[in-house]
Amino acid sequence: MKHLLSAAILLALFIALPFIADAVGQSSLMILGARMLAYAIAAASLNLILGYGGMVSFGHAAFFGVGAYVVGILAYHAGGDPLLGFIPGTNQMLITLPVAMIVSGLVALVIGALSLRTGGVQFIMITLAFAQMLFFFFVSLTAYGGDDGLIISRTNALFGLNMRNRMTLYFVTLVIAVLFFLVLWRIVHSSFGGILAGLRQNERRMSAMGIPAYRYKLVAFVLSGMGVGLAGALEANLLRFASPDMMHWIKSGDLIIMIILGGVGTFFGPIIGAAAFMLLEFYLAGWTEHWPLILGAILLVVVLGTKGGIGGLISRLTGGRT
Amino acid sequence: MFLNRIAAATAAALTLAAPALAEDAVKIGVITTLSGPAGYLGQDARDGLMLAAEMEGGKLGGVPVEFLVEDDGLKPGNGRQIAEKFMYDEDVKLMTGIIFSNVAGATVPDVVANDVIYISPNAAPSTLAGEGCNPNYFVVAWQNDALHEAAGAAAKKLGYKNAFVLAPNYQAGKDAIAGFKRTFGGEIAGELYTQLDQTDYSAEMAQIRAANPEVVFQFHPGGLGIAFMRQYQQAGLLGQIPMVLSEPSTDAVVLNAVGDAAVGVVATAHWNRDFDNEANKEFVAAWEEKYGDRPITYYASQGYDTGKLIASGLAKTGGVDDLDALRAALKEADFASVRGDFKFGANQHPIHNWYILDVVKDDSGVHTKTREVLLENYGDSYAEQCKM
Amino acid sequence: MILVIEQLLNGLQYGVMLFLMAAGLTLIFGIMGVINLAHGALYMVGAFVGTWVATETGSFWLGLPAALVAAMVTGVVVEALVVRRLYARDHLDQVLATFALILIFNQLVVLIFGRQPVFTPMPELFSGSLEILPGLFYPMYRLLIIATGLVVAIGLYLLINRTRVGMLVRAGATNRDMVRALGVDIRLLYTLVFGLGALLAGLAGYMTGPILSVQVGMGEQILLATFVVVVIGGLGSVKGALVAGLGLGIVDTMLRAFLPTLLLHFMEPSDAQAVGVGVSAMGIYLLMAIVLLFRPKGLFPAEG
Known part of the structure; x- marks a missing residue:
């Protein structure tokens, strides 16, 4: 029940956001809101393995970037030469988003298969290492702009909607986000989700029960990578731009920060965290050029002063009703 | 203070x-x-x-x-x-x-x-x-390319026949080397791409010395360039092998941080304080x-x-x-x-002069001094592709 | 041949620098279990304060103690105010808190010293080159860095293996709870270790000043490589940090120096250049991935 209430409140807020934005004369909040949704998807996907599964990946920005580049590269070839001589480019969102998820998933399969042989801090570092390798790969990929990034001339098309209209784009993003969170809800509350949580708490016991831990963790890792890839594909559509900056390790750090800020291992935490982090960055940067100092201080206070991030704080303030 | x-x-x-x-x-x-x-x-x-x-x-x-x-x-x-x-x-x-x-x-x-x-x-x-x-x-x-085309033109004008070129392995670095080569036209004694997060250039210094070119062109923005210049001096190459630079490598802040290690280098620019x-x-x-x-x-x-x-x-x-x-x-x-x-120009990018500068040291510190006009009313090579 | 020796020395010098950074980081991790992303900030503090004193006084050598003291004091203050509250927390909270410290320190440096990179003077005595082998001239200052690193390595070895503090450090790295249970003043030990790590980072920051550029954000540039060293070496192991630091420094330098040329024998020049640079950029990460796949706990894991 209480989850349903939280979901309803969040959904109502996000539906109302464009209208509030218009009413207060800050309609730029619309693209910020859409980007918040994209980052909420990314953070929630990472939270699947980090919060529920206890695997701290410091390289998830790699999948974010891969998703963005899939959209960018497909659009680049749309109507032009086919990619690698046989893959036709496309500008249809119904194709680009699933392809972005599949490609991210495949990359996650390779990285996960190798990384999951380690654990703890070594896992953090090895995922970081793979992300850095991909980062350097895209930086030196001259064909698609390298470090300068890849400009996408048009937002992906969907059912003949006018994707130039910011309101339309926002609600398309919102619908995709809602679908994503419904699927994520099913995953987290399935027996698979239960096993994942069990693996976090006591891997040895789960193994003794005959659960193939490695395989479960790998599946979770791939699912997580696919989610982050979807988020990257959305961000590329919103910015009409893809660049290696999207897979920089600072971006991986940002995703982790969003999760901690909102509440690790909670369903709605990453959404709250992503929104809070981006609002903070946006308004602080608008307020003073020394915004990193204030952002740093706020993060420090949150981590030292609260347990379980903003989500935990709200939960305690409302007597456990989130 | x-x-x-x-x-x-x-x-x-x-x-x-x-x-x-x-x-x-x-x-x-x-x-x-x-x-x-x-x-x-x-x-x-x-x-x-x-x-x-x-x-x-x-x-x-x-x-x-x-x-x-x-x-x-x-x-x-x-x-x-x-x-x-x-x-x-x-x-x-x-x-x-x-x-x-x-x-x-x-x-x-x-x-x-x-x-x-x-x-x-x-x-x-x-x-x-x-x-x-x-x-x-x-x-x-x-236009980004013009910066480095100016350096290539300078190296050509100064009569160098072969050059060793270095830049970080990213888009701007590749553009820099391509731009330099476009106007230089001479032989390339060696072409090296460094890394964007690299701090130590000793490996490159050794290769430059081994290749012994007539001139070195390198493009390393900001802190990378400062490290490169200082290490060039420490490796004993400054004064041995001349260097021609494009503008970002010799801005006044970089020169302040590089100090003596830049004196004697040839710079190119579209503006100078003097x-x-x-x-x-x-x-x-x-x-x-x-x-x-x-x-x-x-x-x-x-x-x-x-x-x-x-x-x-x-x-x-x-x-x-x-x-x-x-x-x-x-x-x-x-x-x-x-x-x-x-x-x-047609693409609303500037057409202006480029100059050869010398990096000198005097009472007011290390700075650039204008020598002569290098390219007159120079635009960029993309203007003709622009259809407005 | 001379080129190979010169590149080996270059790799050694880079490795020594990595070791200075990694030694502190690995001790802090091994003994307190803290992932300290702000280690690079201490490196930056050392470089900026040392440079400032050196510029004001005109002496490189006066800058040195200033850098060490500044980094150590900053380290101790950070430990007392922030890190101390993180010992009992999980790694995620540590990552967030120390990341926040990076933001804060970078902006403080902007406020105090400005945004532009600063010039660190080179000590007069070491500004030339020395002919160490016939035909091989090597910058004296780099030799000084190598020597400094080796002295620090020996000093740390003696400190850890021959003193009572060292014994506690070793014990702490192997079994943290045990030391705590024995009634040792663990807080003092922690502060000491953190201060020592900060001091080494400050030393590294100031010593690289004359060769690199001293600027805001310089700490993050070396942070990732340092973490790679710590992980390859094995968490908590100073010996591992030394071996991994030197190894990584040499491998990285050698790859950059020789891989593109080597590849010329197998492929077209433009491909060789592209592949060579690509692989050497990924080099240290590739190396770490390979080491971890075969030795998931690193080369010299300290934890029993």
Whole structure:
């Protein structure tokens, strides 16, 4: 029940956001809101393995970037030469988003298969290492702009909607986000989700029960990578731009920060965290050029002063009703 | 001294936080990079721009202006976000300030598509210079390639026959080497790509020495360049093998940090502090009065020129209500640039002179001294692809 | 041949620098279990304060103690105010808190010293080159760095293996709870170790000043490589940090120096250049991935 209430409140807020934005004369909040949704998807996907599964990946920005580049590269070839001589480019969102998820998933399969042989801090570092390798790969990929990034001339098309209209784009993003969170809800509350949580708490016991831990963790890792890839594909559509900056390790750090800020291992935490982090960055940067100092201080206070991030704080303030 | 700086910085922060709200002031959106290692680039471009307005008492071309300045943190997504805010919330019709090509790539296409005029004080990637050009997009600085074409032309003019070239392995680095080669035309004794996060260049130094070329060209922006120059000197190569550099490697801040290790190097530039024209003298004097010992970089000069260009446009139109008129007025480039002659090419990128400079040391420290004109009325190679 | 020796020395010098950074980081991790992303900030503090004193006084050598003291004091203050509250927390909270410290320190440096990179003077005595082998001239200053690193390595070895503090450090790295249970003043030990790590980072920051550029954000540039060293070496192992630091420094330098040329024998020049640079950029990460796949706990894991 209480989850349903939280979901309803969040959904109502996000539906109302464009209208509030218009009413207060800050309609730029619309693209910020859409980007918040994209980052909420990314953070929630990472939270699947980090919060529920206890695997701290410091390289998830790699999948974010891969998703963005899939959209960018497909659009680049749309109507032009086919990619690698046989893959036709496309500008249809119904194709680009699933392809972005599949490609991210495949990359996650390779990285996960190798990384999951380690654990703890070594896992953090090895995922970081793979992300850095991909980062350097895209930086030196001259064909698609390298470090300068890849400009996408048009937002992906969907059912003949006018994707130039910011309101339309926002609600398309919102619908995709809602679908994503419904699927994520099913995953987290399935027996698979239960096993994942069990693996976090006591891997040895789960193994003794005959659960193939490695395989479960790998599946979770791939699912997580696919989610982050979807988020990257959305961000590329919103910015009409893809660049290696999207897979920089600072971006991986940002995703982790969003999760901690909102509440690790909670369903709605990453959404709250992503929104809070981006609002903070946006308004602080608008307020003073020394915004990193204030952002740093706020993060420090949150981590030292609260347990379980903003989500935990709200939960305690409302007597456990989130 | 510490406290002074803190006080000054805080004061600066406060004035930015609460810009003086003048009635009917034309809002100018400034998206720039202030945090991170490259923060000084954005700071100088911004200060140069605002200096132009301050000298006119808060006006440009007789029209009161208000600057909205925000830090993009060198994140393309943030740059775009700030642009959205300026366009939709603040109804800004005139923007400038972006330092880096990747931020420009995420931001400029959208800004100009929404019928907002964007004037670049620094970055000008080729994607926006040729087929991607736009009537709303002006560049005051230079097209990215031209920087390095100037260095290649200088090496050729100085009679060097073979060159060793180095740059980081990323887009701007590859553009730099391609640009140098395009105009140099001589033999390439060696071509090395370094890494973007590299701090130690000893391996490269050893290879340069082994190849023993007539001249070295290297492009390493910011801190990378400082490390490279100092290590070049420490490896005993300075004075042994001459070096020709493009402009970003010899800005005044970099030279301050490099010190003696740059003396004797040949630099190329489109502006230098010692230029003997009225506009430049006025600019240098105003900067010195306001910022004292802070070195004047060419980023500051470009910011200042951007201000003067806007002033020339606003003086003719009186505001931003008629964008067609403003575009036409800007295109005339009817202002006295601190670099001397200045006009726009077909793609609204500058056509101006490039110069050979020497890095020298005297009582006022290490700085660049103008030697001669290198390229006269030089534009860029993308202008002909531009169809507006 | 001379080129190979020269590149080996270059790799050694880079490795020594990595070791200075990694030694502190690995001790802090091994003994307190803290992932300290702000280690690079201490490196930056050392470089900036040392440079400032050196510029004001005109002496490189006066800058040295200033850098060490500044970094150590900053480290101790950070430990007392922030890190101390993180010992009982999980790694995620540590990552967030120390990341926040990076933001804060970078902006403080902007406020105090400005945004532009600063010039660190080179000590007069070491500004030339020395002919160490016939035909091989090597910068004296780099030799000084190598020597400094080796002295620090020996000093740390003696400190850890021959003193009572060292014994506690070793015990702490192997079994943290045990030391706590024995009634040792663990807080003092923690502060000491953190201060020592900060001091080494400050030393590294100031010593690299004359060769690299001293600027805001310089700490993050070396942070990732340092973490790679710590992980390859084995968490908590100073010996591992030394071996991994030197190894990584040499491998990285050698790859950059020789891989593109080597590849010329197998492929077209433009491909060789592209592949060579690509692989050497990924080099240290590739190396770490390979080491971890075969030795998931690193080369010299300290934890029993």
